[in-house]
Amino acid sequence: MNNLENPQDNQWHSVAVAETLERVQLNRQQGLSQAEVQERKNKFGSNTIEAKGGKNPVLKFLEQFNQPLLYILILAGIVKAFLNEWTNAWVIWGVVFINAVVGFVQEMKAENAIAALSSSVQTDATVRRDGNKTTVYSAELVPGDLVFLTSGDKVPADLRLIEVKNLQVNESALTGESTAVEKNAEAVDADAALADRKSMAYAGSFVTAGQAQGVVIAIGKNTETGRISQLMDKQANLITPLTRKFDKFSRQLLYVILGVATFTFVVGLGYGEAWTSMFEATIALAVSAIPEGLPAVVTIALAIGVSRMANRHAIIRKLPAVETLGSATVICSDKTGTLTENQMTVQSIYAGNQHYRVSGSGYTPEGQISQDENTIEVEKIPVLKDCLIAGLLCNDSHVDKQEDTWKVVGDPTEGALITAARKAGFWANDLEEKQPRLDTIPFESEHQYMATLHEDKQQGEKVVYLKGSVEAVLSRCEAVLDVDARPQALNAAPIHEIVETMAAEGLRVLALARKTVEQNVIEPEDINSGFQFLGLQGMIDPPRPEAIKAVEACKNAGIRVKMITGDHQVTAKAIALQMRLKRQGETIAFTGQELSEMNETELANAVEDGVVFARVAPEQKLRLVEALQSKGDVVAMTGDGVNDAPALKSADIGIAMGKAGTEVAKEAADMILTDDNFASIEAAVEEGRTVYRNLMKAIAFILPVNGGESMTIFISVLLARAEFLPILSLQVLWLNMVNSIAMTVPLAFEPKANNVMQQPPLSPHQPLLNRSLIKRIVLISLFNWIVIFGVFEWIRTTTGNIDLARTMAIQALVAGRIFYLLSLSQIGLTLWGKLRGRLDRVASVPMIWVGIGVTIVLQAIFSQWGVMNNLFATYPLNLNQWLICLVIGLPIVVVAAIANRIDPPNVSQQ
DSSP: OGGGSSGGGSOGGGSOHHHHHHHHTOOTTTOBOHHHHHHHHHHHOOSOOOOOOOOOHHHHHHHTTOOHHHHHHHHHHHHHHHTTOHHHHHHHHHHHHHHHHHHHHHHOSOOOHHHHHHHHTOOEEEEEETTEEEEEEGGGOOTTOEEEEETTOBOOSEEEEEEEEEEEEEOHHHHOOSSOEEOOSSOOOTTOOGGGOTTEEOTTOEEEEEEEEEEEEEOGGGSHHHHHHHHHHTSOOOOOHHHHHHHHHHHHHHHHHHHHHHHHHHHHHHTTOOHHHHHHHHHHHHHHHSOTTHHHHHHHHHHHHHHHHHTTTEEESSTTHHHHHHHOOEEEEOIIIIIBOSSOEEEEEEETTEEEEEOOOTTSOOOOEEETTEEOOGGGOHHHHHHHHHHHHSOOOEEEEETTEEEEESOHHHHHHHHHHHHTTOOHHHHHHHSOEEEEEEEETTTTEEEEEEEETTTTEEEEEEEEOHHHHHTTEEEEEOTTSOEEEOOHHHHHHHHHHHHHTTOEEEEEEEEEESOSSOOGGGGSSOEEEEEEEEEEOOBOHHHHHHHHHHHHTTOEEEEEOSSOHHHHHHHHHHTTOOBTTBOOEEEHHHHHTOOHHHHHHHHHHOSEEESOOHHHHHHHHHHHHHTTOOEEEEEOSGGGHHHHHHSSEEEEETTTOOHHHHHHOSEEETTOOTHHHHHHHHHHHHHHHHHHHHHHHHHHHHHHHHHHHHHHHHTTOGGGOSSOHHHHHIIIIIIHHHHHGGGGGOOOOTTTTTSOOOOTTSOSSOHHHHHHHHHHHHHHHHHHHHHHHHHHHHHOOHHHHHHHHHHHHHHHHHHHHHHHSHHHHHHHTGGGTOGGGGGGOHHHHHHHHHHHHHHHHHHHOHHHHHHHTOOOOOHHHHHHHHHHHTTHHHHHHHHHHHSOTTTTTO
């Protein structure tokens, strides 16, 4: 029993059956007794994977206030309350609360990846206990239980197989291998890769054929699936380049604001200003420097990106992931079902010493059989016809159309043979009437063949068709049929050469043969000799044509694509060559075994040079992703299986397949492709880059008003004018929240730039504010300061009405912002390019006009409504005063044109 404490250390796949039974203390005839079951359940627990508890919603909400810039606003509200200015305090706290609500809603989607893992292995299980067969819920299994498997079962725990009959198990979700694996009870090498452990059946995989008995050697968290859950448990929640940059920017801005505010307060007191006036000035300065509307605008921009991506078959589960795609430098893609169809397809046929190609992909019966690029009539080539018919009739599977999609019921390789025959016009229903089946010898892994006996009513003879491995079939053949189906002497050597060539292309090769007999039944001894070799059919899970184009587009966009798969190296490399996955002209491949023997330096070189990583275990996929991230890459990982989940969660953005993907993969991912098409990733990258560009436009629009406000207040204090601030803290909040959001949100609807996919990925090390963007912000901030300060001083000195002076300063600033908004937008670029006939795009971005319209209405309410006058200390304007504000804002057109030369809004941020 102690051997079950750490099941991963026992290497059960390499332990003989007799020793396995002895270690787990199991009597095969009796199974476990109820007393033993209870004892082991007390010791090992239930066969379940416990879901990790999520954070309490209240705690999650309170965490939203743990942001550096919000500290200043909270403190400012406290000071206002201390000064008995409760209206101001509640407005400031209201802004803080709104920001917290936005963040809370954004993060409220709970992480269910571990729960999905648990449900993925729950099923019923047939066991022997107290000498009797019984069915129990899989959660009740304990180590040492004797489990019976049959076709269609889900494996309920990790089992060491002790008796096997023609067992085939689909482990693609766990190992990534695209075809069902033949199992046996023989021990394998201790260092065998997970996908090569033929003596094991793992929890969550499916039995596609045969029967078996196995001993439970691991349950719950100790299973291979459980180990994946623990790998996922260690991964942090999504942190994107944008969130990292915002965090860094917020901390830096916090230090600057605290420093300047403290300096301002001290200077004001030194000038002899009243401490109450200095509190107002200091708070106004702090509030003006904080871009309160930016978090809301960012969230809205990301949400719009989510909507656009959904229209292009990409569902975003975690909002910040939208932007991450625009920064991706590497896409690590699973092969099976992601780059490929996940449908075995016959591509090559060798018959009568002739080679034929088969077009089309998957199980859809569309395609042609050709030779030297010329379509042929199969009916005129007898041996080719017989080769296809043999594959169709010596077959226990069938292919059906389900919801406009052709799917195989049974073995994928048999589905490929059926589809190849259909492309030549042969359908099983028609042939089975002409050649009804009389008897069958089913496939057995130790024999490596399947045989069926048919009565050929047209020819008046009985025919045995043989299908299997090349070695098993050729050893039973005495002749080979030429192109006209005439028997010739068999020379196996050239056939083996053809097989090697096909295998080098990543094809799985099946041989087919036939012979005539007299009897109505067949026995294994009837299959030992006398066959005529018909030919070979080579098949592969082919790459999606659209995925090939998408990979090329990603490469043009400066994004490297790497294939990480659990499938065989030869197959994976063949697919990579078809997809033109290369680095410096080479398709370099590594296996999981090679990776496991590498130190960190060697792994770093391998992950840089390699484009194919085959036979890779789940923890190695995770290690590869982390190695790329350690080199500064922003990694997108695609996948559909349980084995992909840890890497999906660890990657900067995990992308799961919506149709073929397991629930585990979907829950671990940040994005789900609803059409399972790698090509949709290209569209998502395009949208992600557009979102990032629009966010940079929003920053370029919002921060200059903060800069202008801060400069105004700071310079007022330096000039000993704290008692007559050109703008008050509540007015600052109006500009930073209401006005900024109304005017900035339309930028999130901007269409993509024409060159968006010709630009290299944005460096994750580039700061949020690069040098050209800082120059733009400083230039526009200076203009805003001149407008606010200049208008305030002019109106104050000429009218003596401070409220009017402040109101006109704000309205002149907003007028300038409207023109600046146009300069940043596609509309502005179109208007400036008027002479080149580009006005056709003006109507294509109506949201900018909506934003401007809403802004005008809000600003009219701000100054003309008595309630707002009392709340924000504003003053109604007459028509002349409105026109003056408009004229004062016009010079921004020239300033914006200079800014656009310094920092082009549609290029530099890519």
